[in-house]
Amino acid sequence: MVTTITEGVKITVETQYQPEYSNPANEHFMFAYRISIENLSSYTVQLMRRHWHIFDSNSTRREVEGEGVVGIQPVIEPGQTHEYVSGCNLKTDMGSMKGEYQMVRLLDNTTFNVQIPEFYLVASYKLN
Template structure:
């Protein structure tokens, strides 16, 4: 698990290789990742959008931007967390992701960015 804290918001990520959805013979490797976003500040916040940078080990790079996460723009109260699971496919059996969430502090509508720490997507057989 990797973790980072930005402006009182803690982001933690775990990854899982999905062999049942992967097809290595066709350069298709599927990974799931579980994200926990914990509000350690004194203010309610809302996740507005996400911006991901996705890297394959062959040098390919993609960017993905959009509203919310998995169809939601959650409000996270102080001391609470929002968790979700999503996925990413790669053309190689190793890669990485990183990015940022755009948040709004609800008391004054101030926008700020929260860093998503870089994490690695690695098929388990590569670990030997």
């Protein structure tokens, strides 16, 4: 589990290898990640966009950008937490992800970026 705080927004990430959805013989490794977004500030914020940097251990790099997370743009009140689960497929059994969320402070429409800490995606058999 990794955690970071940017502008009063705490991001925590947990990962899990998904062997039942992976096919190593075809270079397909599936990982799930759970993200917790906790608003530690005194302002209501809304997550507008995401931007991911995804790295395979074979030096392949991808970027993914889009609106919201898993189809929504959550509004997070002070002291509240929004959690979601998503997934990422890699061509190797190890890799990493990092990125940022574009947020808006609803009080004054100020836009700011919240860092998503780098986290590692590692097939469970590599950890033994």
